[in-house]
Amino acid sequence: RLPSIYAAQSWDTANLILSAIGKASVKDKDAFRAALKAADFASVRGKFKFNTNNHPIQDIYVTEVVKEGDVLxxxxxxxxxxxHGDAYADKCSM
Known part of the structure; x- marks a missing residue:
């Protein structure tokens, strides 16, 4: 079956963690957090970085459901x- 947006988010999460492991030891929590925040990986969703409140800044797409073969x-x-970043980032104290 064709991958869903949930599969894309899971793929990105795994690659984010792998990129952070490649830059910092998980034993050094501050360095590991910084490596996660850097988000130095190729996202399947296009450009990707974290906002100040740790929500993603990313492109948002308009989609329509189509039938490809036997699959919607x-x-x-x-x-x-x-x-696009979420509308509440400036209200977050992170």
Whole structure:
């Protein structure tokens, strides 16, 4: 079956952790946190970085459900927002 957005997020999470492990020891918690925050990996969702509140800054897409063969899937038809961060980042004290 075709991968879902949940599969993409899981893939990105695994690659984020692997990139951080490559830069810092998990025993050095502060260095490991900094390596995670750097988000130095190639996301399947395009450009990816963390906002000040640790939510992703990413492109948001408009999709439509289409049938490909016997499978219904989401097809990207436009980019709704580029480098979009959540609306509450400035209210977070992180």
């Amino acid at each position: 899937t989401n097809k990207i038809i436009a980019t709704a927002f580029t480098d």
